[in-house]
Amino acid sequence: MKNANNTYVFPIATETIKEYEETDVQELGQRYIDLFEFYLQDDIASKFRKMLVIEQYSSPRAAELFNEIFIDMPLNYITILFTVLIQNGKFIHSDASIMALNFYSPLFLLLFKNDSATTEFEQLKSLLTNHIEVFIQNHANPEK
Structure with a gap:
């Protein structure tokens, strides 16, 4: 999710989904932690x-x-990504759009919690990592 300038952005093109077809779901989780960190700490x-x-x-x-930037694009992208992960058997069969909403909502909340609260970044990052x-654990296919 780094662009050519080495900055993090939500992927815009769905063609980048192919890059994640072979990605380990743990690695994918780390990418979202890095993205979260970028949107909080990049001035x-x-x-x-x-x-x-x-x-x-x-x-x-x-x-x-x-x-568009903070709600629709991320949810659309994650829905497509989870659809691919379900089709590839990496995630259990479920409604990809609901999974995306369940996945992204805490990221969105923690992003804005940082702006309005005295919570330390490391505490937010820990919550996100646990999420x-x-x-x-809840959505990965145990057979893959």
Whole structure:
């Protein structure tokens, strides 16, 4: 999920899903932890996210961008990714869109908890790591 500039972004093109077909689900979990860390600690990414949060209430375009970047794109991408993982037998059969919602919602919450609370980053990262580990335990196909 690094782009050409070595910065983390949510993947936009679904073609990148193919890159994950052979990826271990544990490695995939680590990629989301790295992505979370980037969006919290990269100064430009953090300021951009905070600006969109504030401006979404006065600018329809900012609201559109916020929803696209931080809600719709990640959920769509993760749904497609989980669909592939289910089809490849790495995840148990389930509704991929609900799985994506269950997976991404805590990431989204912790991202914004960082902005509004005094919780330390390492504590948030630990919560996220535990969430991803439990999610994988609950959804990984034990036969793979």
